[in-house]
Amino acid sequence: xxxxxxxxxxxxxxxxxxxxxxxxxxxxxxxxxxxxxxxxxxxxxxxxxxxxxxxxxxxxxxxxxxxxxxxxxxxxxxxxxxxxxxxxxxxxxxxxxxxxxxxxxxxxxxxxxxxxxxxxxxxxxxxxxxxxxxxxxxxxxxxxxxxxxxxxxxxxxxxxxxxxxxxxxxxxxxxxxxxxxxxxxxxxxxxxxxxxxxxxxxxxxxxxxxxxxxxxxxxxxxxxxxxxxxxxxxx
Numbered sequence: 001x002x003x004x005x006x007x008x009x010x011x012x013x014x015x016x017x018x019x020x021x022x023x024x025x026x027x028x029x030x031x032x033x034x035x036x037x038x039x040x041x042x043x044x045x046x047x048x049x050x051x052x053x054x055x056x057x058x059x060x061x062x063x064x065x066x067x068x069x070x071x072x073x074x075x076x077x078x079x080x081x082x083x084x085x086x087x088x089x090x091x092x093x094x095x096x097x098x099x100x101x102x103x104x105x106x107x108x109x110x111x112x113x114x115x116x117x118x119x120x121x122x123x124x125x126x127x128x129x130x131x132x133x134x135x136x137x138x139x140x141x142x143x144x145x146x147x148x149x150x151x152x153x154x155x156x157x158x159x160x161x162x163x164x165x166x167x168x169x170x171x172x173x174x175x176x177x178x179x180x181x182x183x184x185x186x187x188x189x190x191x192x193x194x195x196x197x198x199x200x201x202x203x204x205x206x207x208x209x210x211x212x213x214x215x216x217x218x219x220x221x222x223x224x225x226x227x228x229x230x231x232x233x234x235x
Contacts (some may be wrong), residue, residue, distance in 0.1 A: 054084035061093040065100045073097055091121035111137050128155040135166055144174040161190035165201050181208045
């Protein structure tokens with residue numbers, strides 16, 4: 001028994017020595033792991049809570065738009081953009097609100113909302129939708145150079161045909177017929193060959209004395225609609 005007592009004592013002494021040397025480091029590592037775990041869980045909870053609250057406010061904006069309640073839409077959108085600008089709900093709400101403002105004659109307010117989407121959205125498709133509508137609004141206001149500059153910004157290829165077509169409209173309105181024809185031809189080359197929209201572009205090209213673009217190659221798909229987004233401002 002004495003032999004085992006001595007061995008156990010030696011093990012205890014070794015353990016004490018080990019703990020004296022490495023105890024603080026091990027304790028610190030364990031605490032750091034626990035803090036990191038709690039932090040990750042807290043961050044996930046916070047993101048979930050943010051998404052839930054943003055969803056409620058987005059629903060309020062959408063409901064106000066459907067009910068033509070401008071003051072309610074303004075209040076809900078103000079909260080959505082102020083508290084939840086980093087979520088996907090805020091730019092979608094701004095697109096809805098911009099359409100509402102445009103329909104109510106507040107063109108400057110609509111442009112402000114569209115510019116906000118371009119600056120704050122993290123989704124390229126939503127930015128492209130906002131740029132297209134902003135360019136339409138600028139074209140409606142005869143700000144041709146600004147409209148062209150807006151369309152020149154980088155955008156997903158799926159929007160190339162629509163952007164080129166609107167670029168043709170801006171150039172034609174500015175009296176730059178040769179460039180407008182080139183833009184319409186570019187639009188025809190990018191639009192889906194089965195899209196009825198091609199006929200509309202072709203009519204505008206024919207009016208300028210242009211020819212149809214070749215359609216032998218594969219064309220890009222038509223631009224997808226933004227989730228929850230209304231139609232573009234009327235020209």
